[in-house]
Amino acid sequence: MKAYLSLCHKEWLEILRTYRLWIMLAVFVIIGLMNPMAAKFTPALLEGIGSSGGIVFEVPEPMALDSWAQFFSNTVQLGTIALIIVFMGLIANEFSRGTLVNILTKGVPRASIILAKLTVAIAVWTGSYLVCLGVTWGYTVYFWDPITLPHALLAFGAIWLWGVYLIALIGLGGVWLGSTTGALLTSVVGGIIVPLVVSIIPQTGRFNPISLAGGPYALLTGQGLPSDFIPAVLVTAGITLAAVIGSILVFNRKTI
Amino acid sequence: MTVLRIDSLTKTFHKVRAVDEISLEIPADCVFGFIGENGAGKTTTMRMILGLLKPDSGAVWVCDEKVRFGMTPTNRRVGYLPDVPQFYPFMTAREYLRLCGEVSGLTPTQVKTRSNDLLELVGLAKTKKKIGGYSRGMKQRLGVAQALVNQPPILICDEPTSALDPLGRKDVLNILTEIRGETTVVFSTHILSDVERICDRTALIHQGKIVMEGSLADLKARHGATGWHLEFADPDSATSFAELMPTLVETKVGTEVTLRPGDKDEERAILRTLADHDLVPLRFESLAPSIESLFLEAVQ
Missing domain, CATH: 3.40.50.300 (P-loop containing nucleotide triphosphate hydrolases)
Structure with a gap:
C-alpha cells in the first residue's frame, strides 16, 4: 500500500511537471465553454450568414438541451482525442525509456505500478471531465433557465466510464506490447473501431461500449430508457475491469 | 556466509x-x-x-x-x-x-x-x-x-x-x-x-x-609465476647483483635482471642484498600475472 501511494505521488509529479495535467484541464475547459456558446450563438451566426447571402435559415430558438447535446458530442469526440494523446505513453514510455528497472529491482509488487498509473490517469480524467461538466452547466444555467435532466447521473456517468474504459485499454496495450503503438492499437482499434464495426449489427447495440459514446443524450431527451442502456454500461465496465486485471497479469509475466 | x-x-x-x-x-x-x-x-x-x-x-x-x-x-x-x-x-x-x-x-x-x-x-x-x-x-x-x-x-x-x-x-x-x-x-x-x-x-x-x-x-x-624485474643504471651493477643471487636469477640482459623468488624469505633476501651492497636499481617491478593475461589465457 505504501509503495502504491509513493508511486501515485510520482505519477502525480510526472503529470504535473510534464504539463499534461494543464493540457487536459485547458482542453476540457475549452470544450466546456464551447458547448453552451455553440448552442447559443450558432443560430445567430447562421441568421447573419443567411441574411447577407439572401438565404433564409429556419433555425429554432436555442434551448438548454442544445447545450447538453453539444456537451455529449464534443466531450466524446474532442475529449476522446485529447485523452488518448495525453495518456498514450502512460505505461509504454516506462518500457521504452527503461525507467522501470530501478523501481522493480526494489522488490515493488508489479501490480502497484499498474494500479498507481491507472489511478492517477483516471483521477486526472475525472477532474478534467468534472471541470468540463461544471463550465458547461454554469453557462447553460446562465444563458437559459435551469431544466430538469432525466437520468442525468447515468448519462453523465456513462461518458466518464467511456474515458476510464479507454484509459484501461491504453494501459493494457502499453504493458502488452510495450509501446505507444500498442496503446493505440488496443484503445483506438480495440476500443473504438472494433465496437463501431460491430455496431452495424443492430442487435449488438444494447451491449456495445460504443453506445456509451453516442447514447447518453437520448436519456436526457427521454428518447432512450435506462434499461436499454445499462447492458452496454455493464459490458464496458466488465471490459475495463478485464483490461486492468489483464494488464497486471501480463506485467507479472513480462521480461524487463 | x-x-x-x-x-x-x-x-x-x-x-x-x-x-x-x-x-x-x-x-x-x-x-x-x-x-x-x-x-x-x-x-x-x-x-x-x-x-x-x-x-x-x-x-x-x-x-x-x-x-x-x-x-x-x-x-x-x-x-x-x-x-x-x-x-x-x-x-x-x-x-x-x-x-x-x-x-x-x-x-x-x-x-x-x-x-x-x-x-x-x-x-x-x-x-x-x-x-x-x-x-x-x-x-x-x-x-x-x-x-x-x-x-x-x-x-x-x-x-x-x-x-x-x-x-x-x-x-x-x-x-x-x-x-x-x-x-x-x-x-x-x-x-x-x-x-x-x-x-x-x-x-x-x-x-x-x-x-x-x-x-x-x-x-x-595458480595461473602464472610471480617474480621481480630489476633495471640498473649500468651493466656492471646488474652483473654484480646477478652474481650475488645466482639461484634466483632467471635472466640477465644488459642492465636488466629478472628474478623468481620461491617465497617471502627469498624476496626479503633480494632487498637485503641490494641494501648491503649499495646497489640501487632504477626500476623494481613486480612480475605478477596481470588480470589481462589471465583473461586471455582463460578464453584461448
Missing part, C-alpha cells in the same frame, strides 16, 4: 546459449568481479538474479531465499545499478531517492537520513537541478545511490564504469571501494584494470560458461 548462490543457471535466446550451467557462490563482504567480454552472458546472469528474466533451468538464492521470476521480494535484499541507469527526468535526485526509499519500505525518517547520507557519498548533495539536466557521470553516481537506498546486503552493478570518462570512472570506483565491508558488491565489467583495482574475488565468464573463479591472489598464484 554465502549471500548469493547460483546453481546450474541456464538461459537460451533463439538457440544461442547465453548462460550455460553457471554455478557460483559469493561470500559476504567481498567485492566480486564478474569479468567477460561483451556478450559473454554477464548481463543475462544479473537479470536472472534480479528476477527480471526467467531462466530455462537452474536457480538463484539471495541470502538463502530463492529468486522467483516476476515476483521479486528477494530484490529487497539487492541493490541494482544497471549499466546505463534511467531516471525520471522531471525529478530531483532527492525526490528520486525518496521514491526509491519509500517503495523499498523505509520509514520517512530513514528515507531522509539515507537520502542525505547517500547524496553526500555520491557527491550530489548540493545539486538542486532536475535529473534531466545531469551528465552521464552524475546519473551513474545517482544510480549507485538509488541502489544503496535500502542498505541492501548485496549490490549488483552491471558495467558501472564502461560508459564513463576517466574522471567518472574514478568517482564510481571510489564509491564502490568506500562501501566495501557494508555491502557485498557484485560487479560486472570488461575493464580489467577496474577489477584489479577494487575486486577481492573474481569469476571469468566466456561464452556463457565460467572458465575461472576464485580470489584474485589465488588466481594469480
